[in-house]
Amino acid sequence: MCPDEKVPADFPRELTHALLPGSNPKLAIRLIDGKYYAGLTEEELLERYKACNDLAQQLASYCTRKESENPSWTRDFNLARTRAGVARKVTAGLWDLSAAEQRWVMARVEHLLSW
Template sequence: MQVPDDFPRNPFPASLAGTQAKFAARRINGRFVVGLTDDERAERYAICLDLVEQLVAYCRRKALDQPTRSPTELLDWVERGVRNKQAVWQLGGPEVDWIVAQMRRSYELASDDIDDSET
């Protein structure tokens, strides 16, 4: 699976206290790894991409159920929900930022396609 460059490499950045520079690393097969391995990153990308697709479909359903809500209000509302469930869904902050950006972009593109087909 090809993971785009804008997908986070380290969804759980760690900061360690002290005066000297430190980084959080894991030992995998005798090597220290900071952030995700390529396989872990591809797996998390697939999970996040699936969530984006589900959220866009959810936004479409809610737009039909609540036609008085503007697209911006709807997307803001869904974004708050995603951020509130971040810990439950075991997502890192950078992943949530990526998911929200992709959701907004995909929903707006889908809305543009619908508008174009109606004219």
């Protein structure tokens, strides 16, 4: 990881969900290079952030294009349509985004568009 690359504080940092058998409380952790991790490593988190940020930039361009192609669409309609499209891709298993990452991506799209 380069020192100048940082994951912003508002990017979701969720714990990994796991199903573990037994009746006693459990903590899902991973051993990576001699260190224990509950959730993503900094490198994994950075990769997820980069992918989500790239997607947000592509979706912002898409919304801009759709706005010019369909002048009768309101910005709210355009964003709602895009949000629904992202959700469909996730539900179909085509994109691997958590619900929190989906919200972050769409908030980033709105920020990039300054809408």
